Amino acid sequence: MHQPVLCEEILSLFEGCQLQAFVDGTLGAGGHAALILAAHPEIERFYALDRDQTALALAKENLSASLPKITFIHTPYADMSQYVSDCNGILLDIGVSSMQLDQPDRGFSFYKEGPLDMRMDQTARVDAKFVVNTYNEKRLGEIFRDYGEERRWRAAAQQICTARKKEPIETTQQLVKVLTPVIGWSRKHLHPATRIFQALRMEVNQELQQLEQGLAEAVKCLAVGGRLAVITFHSLEDRIVKHFFKQEKSVKILTKKPITAGVGEQRKNPRSRSAKLRCVEKCHVD
Ligand SMILES: C[S@@+](CC[C@H](N)C(=O)[O-])C[C@H]1O[C@@H](n2cnc3c(N)ncnc32)[C@H](O)[C@@H]1O
The missing domain is CATH 1.10.150.170 (Putative methyltransferase TM0872, insert domain)
Structure with a gap:
C-alpha cells in the first residue's frame, strides 16, 4: 500500500483552518485524504480527484467511513474548476503511487516485465x-x-x-x-x-503541463483565505511550483523554503527523501 509522505507537516499547514470544502487532486489510495478528513470533522464537501480509476476504486474502500462527504471524480486535477469552486483547502501530491509502480501490468517499473504502458489514466x-x-x-x-x-x-x-x-x-x-x-x-x-x-x-502523462495548468486552476478554485499545498518529488516540478507561487499575485507564500521529510520519515519511507512541500494562501481575488 502507498505510504503517504509528510503527513504531520500537511496537517500542520491546515491546522486551525475551517475546511468546509476540500479538494484532494491526487487521491491515490486516500492516505492523506483519510488524515485530513479525521483532523477536520467540519468538512462538508470533500472532492477526491484522480485520473486513475483503479486508485479511485481502492480509495473508495479505504475511505468508506466518510463516503457521504466525498465526491469521487475521475479527472486530471488540471481540470478541477469544472467540478469545484470556493474551496478552503487543496492538496496536490504529484507523481506516481506505489500501487502504480508495483503493478507490472501498468508498465511503470523497469524491474518488472510488463507492457510498455505507463498511463496513469488507463482510458488515455x-x-x-x-x-x-x-x-x-x-x-x-x-x-x-x-x-x-x-x-x-x-x-x-x-x-x-x-x-x-x-x-x-x-x-x-x-x-x-x-x-x-x-x-x-x-x-x-x-x-x-x-x-x-x-x-x-x-x-x-504530460506531468509538467498538468502541473503548470493545475496550479493556476487550483488558485482559481480557492476561496479567499483558502490554502493550497503541493508535494513534488522532482526538481523540475519543484521549480515550477516555486516559480508559480512567486509570480502569482493573488497568493501569499507560507513556506519560504520547501518543507522536507525528517530523518525518521526518510529512514522509514525512502520515497520521502525527495519530497518537497510548498504552501500558499489565497489573499484576494485577482
Ligand atoms: C503520489 S500518489 C498520491 C497518494 C495519496 N496522496 C495518498 O496518500 O495515497 C499520486 C496520485 O495522483 C494521481 N495523479 C497524478 N497526476 C495526476 C493528474 N494530473 N490528475 C489527477 N490525478 C493525478 C496518480 O494517478 C496517483 O494515484
Missing part, C-alpha cells in the same frame, strides 16, 4: 509504447534530456530508433535491454533505465 490514448515506437529520434532525445535529465539522451534515442526498425519495442524489459548497453550503471548506482523511464512517464 497515448501510452509509452506509442511514444517509444512512433516519436522521431529528435523528439525522443529532447524528452530524455528535458524530462529525464539523462546525460546520454542522444545515444539512448538513437539506440531505440535502431532497435525498433528490427521489431517494435513492446515491453519494459525489451526497452531495458535496448538501453543498458548505451547507458550502463551510474556511479550513484541508478539502474540504467531510471531516467529514461521517468522521462517517458512524464511525457505519456
